[in-house]
Amino acid sequence: MNRGEPTAFSATPYGPSPTDVREHPVVTLRVASRPQMSETAYDRIGRGYAATRRADPRIAARIELALGTAESVVNVGAGAGSYEPVDRDVIAVEPSQEMIAQRPPGAARAIRGSAERLPLPDYVADAAMTVLSIHHWDDPASGVAEMRRVARRRIVVLTYDPDYVLRWWLGDYAPQIAADDAERFPSLDSLLGWLGGGAVETVEVPADCTDLFLGALWARPELVLSDEIRASTSGFARMHATQERAAIARLGNDLESGAWDERYGHLRETDELDVGLRLVVSELDQPG
Numbered sequence: 001m002n003r004g005e006p007t008a009f010s011a012t013p014y015g016p017s018p019t020d021v022r023e024h025p026v027v028t029l030r031v032a033s034r035p036q037m038s039e040t041a042y043d044r045i046g047r048g049y050a051a052t053r054r055a056d057p058r059i060a061a062r063i064e065l066a067l068g069t070a071e072s073v074v075n076v077g078a079g080a081g082s083y084e085p086v087d088r089d090v091i092a093v094e095p096s097q098e099m100i101a102q103r104p105p106g107a108a109r110a111i112r113g114s115a116e117r118l119p120l121p122d123y124v125a126d127a128a129m130t131v132l133s134i135h136h137w138d139d140p141a142s143g144v145a146e147m148r149r150v151a152r153r154r155i156v157v158l159t160y161d162p163d164y165v166l167r168w169w170l171g172d173y174a175p176q177i178a179a180d181d182a183e184r185f186p187s188l189d190s191l192l193g194w195l196g197g198g199a200v201e202t203v204e205v206p207a208d209c210t211d212l213f214l215g216a217l218w219a220r221p222e223l224v225l226s227d228e229i230r231a232s233t234s235g236f237a238r239m240h241a242t243q244e245r246a247a248i249a250r251l252g253n254d255l256e257s258g259a260w261d262e263r264y265g266h267l268r269e270t271d272e273l274d275v276g277l278r279l280v281v282s283e284l285d286q287p288g
């Protein structure tokens with residue numbers, strides 16, 4: 001193995017009812033006529049999310065920088081509150097009651113709603129952000145249009161480049177996740193088209209990333225063997241149980257036999273890696 005040029009890549013490319021009326025420092029929201037939201041995928045996938053998916057401070061710093069001087073922010077698919085600014089006015093929108101219930105004390109109160117139909121007035125905040133959520137939206141084009149409708153100055157999206165997703169070694173063991181993710185994540189070209197342009201930055205993932213999303217496990221294969229950690233990743237949570245058991249058995253065997261370390265052991269000594277995570281920042285010039 002050439003240790004000078006690390007190779008991570010596999011050979012194969014690849015709550016409250018919505019009828020609540022909530023007070024917020026920025027705006028009074030009246031959403032009384034909305035229909036009751038049904039259970040969402042994250043009411044299942046999201047159980048235990050806050051325990052394994054703690055915001056990584058280095059990724060958080062990149063998002064903070066991207067938000068610039070925005071004083072108010074709509075966080076779409078806000079989940080349990082990871083990466084949400086603490087020193088700006090935040091309106092959190094999240095469809096899953098299970099995720100809302102895990103928001104820490106002191107976090108902005110979340111409105112139950114979906115990206116495709118944000119329960120907010122036009123130009124309500126300086127910026128809109130969404131973190132690792134857009135691949136779950138039924139209609140990401142409409143969701144992005146909604147973000148443009150509610151934000152005055154800037155949109156910040158943390159997502160994956162689907163051309164790049166799971167081209168690292170996990171794709172060897174779980175090619176189904178690679179195929180599924182490649183379909184779910186919108187292409188960067190589509191995203192930039194919906195946004196009306198923007199800048200794309202690579203966000204390298206630290207080896208000791210505290211947010212245990214799948215892409216954060218590239219240097220810690222043993223963590224992939226943890227049922228609890230896999231359960232909070234949508235890739236594994238959506239996988240068929242039989243396929244998951246087979247993938248984990250193969251990885252476990254390769255770790256025990258040393259085959260994994262022979263191929264990828266150099267990653268244990270690498271500090272950060274580009275696993276396809278991208279920050280997309282788009283400037284707006286809206287009234288207000």
Ligand SMILES: C[S@@+](CC[C@H](N)C(=O)[O-])C[C@H]1O[C@@H](n2cnc3c(N)ncnc32)[C@H](O)[C@@H]1O
Pocket residue numbers: 040042053076077078079080081082083093094095096099113114115116130131132133134136137138
């Ligand atoms: C991987 S979690 C990310 C949560 C949070 N942004 C974070 O970084 O921890 C994905 C989130 O997107 C939410 N989501 C799913 N479909 C959505 C939709 N149509 N509109 C808005 N959010 C959605 C899920 O409920 C979940 O909370």
